[in-house]
Amino acid sequence: MTPIKNNLVALGSAAVVAVYAAGYARTREAAERFSVEDSQRRQEYERHAQPAPVAPVPVAAEPTKDTSAHAAPPARETVTPKHTPAKTASRPHDAAPKAADTATTPRVEVASKPAEPTPPASTPTPVAPTPEMTFKVTPPASADSTTDADKPLKDGIYSGYGRSRHGDIEATVSIKNGKIAEAFISQCLTQYSCSWIAALPPQVVARQSAEVDYISGATQSTNAFYYAVVAALKKAK
């Protein structure tokens, strides 16, 4: 068995390096296009309060990294010393909680796009699933306790769409006293039945406060529904 051990692993690693080296510049362009054209689908997703809305970062204005470094032969990758920022970013902050951090409520916020200071008049009609995915999430009423004192959700009933490659799901949330009292699937436009994800509504937003960091094996439709909830919550802001 040993002769082929790691053959595919090595091939996979080599592929990653080759694609990265070849595609770096183009990907940066893609990221820029992405930033400009798809701003509506983008969201900044923060679970924790920040001092102020993030200054929008125009990717295009980013100081250009030395592209040649990325096009270098793969062999040098192994010895490239790490930059330090991640190290500095990873630990010390725990020690110095900012004032804003005291609002520990999971929260999702969006940095508005510099290119679109005001919402265009051509907001999609209610019928068309809006691509805007900017949103803000607070824990459901069932999840514990902490309240988002700064920006309570407005009471009411809101709907939003989430997408999967099988179609869209519309979720509706009911906000009472600034908290999510209820969430349900209001329209199932997927090519398959939504019945098998009927168990999701109580769970999805709770996932924000799941004890594990992440769950492996989440489904497509889980995400479509999750996204729909998130879109609905955005309207409650």
Place this chain on the structure above:
Amino acid sequence: MSDAFLLSTASMGTVVTIHIVGGAASSDRAAHHRAAERALGWFREVERVCSRFEPTSEVSQLSSRVGEAVPASPMLFAATHFALAVAEETGGAFDPTLGSLLEAAGFNHEHRSGWPVRIAPATNGAASFRDIELDADAHTITLVRPLLLDLGAVAKGLAIDMAAKELDDNGYENFAVDAGGDLYFAGKNAAGEPWSVGLRHPRREADIIEEFRVSNSAVCTSGDYERRAVGGGDNTAIEHHIVDPRTGTSAKRCASVTTLAPSAMVADALGTAAFVLGPIDGLALLERHGLDAVIITPALERTATAGVPAAGGVYRGESPTTGRMSAG
């Protein structure tokens, strides 16, 4: 999770999230934002090249040209090369030419509109991975007969790997990339501990069947509960998206396969192959390649490689995927 930067987008039919540990300082945040944008940019790029759901993607374009040596981008070539290598290694239990079969089963709807799309001429359904020829010197791909190339089991993993490499290359050591439950974890979470990951229970949506901690590894799960086809398409033998290419029907011997590997692409592709092969042969395949995995059968029996930690234990990759050149 006291100090985190997260950026999400919709891509590849799912929600992709980049999670960078640290970032309370606004100067860090700006840098994190740029790095995360770049990382997400890879998903767009991979989709642009490899998605069979995008009629204008490179792979869709390729599928319309038969018998012709078509020059391929480095990404398409590498992804196809890898997919064919896995197909060869697994004797066809993994096969990237399943496109026509999946299309017949109804997995052919443009994911935004839900409208059916046809992106290639009708095929006779008999194509296999052996009908694809690669020329490594000319960097061309030739489809010997009409077929739909489906890089789905490779592309998302590749995008995760590229995103992880982008972050690694920008000096980040502690981050997570989540693409709809296919994950890569680097370093530690905001609590300074290895990332905790739950494996979804294959039959009870809201439950976690197993949990452990992971550092510097991809964690990818293939489950029969994903994309369950209820009444879609003509082929009733296909109930979920993991098809045994050798029989043309949904693979039934596993309920879920969770694979740990230094690369998400490797984990995803070999995990998919293991799903088709079943618990015994599948686990043997993964062990042969030095990977670890947990397999849950439809009867909820669990088998796993020796390297999978007990509940709450820690799984540590040998080194960051992304900096690793070769395992050999």
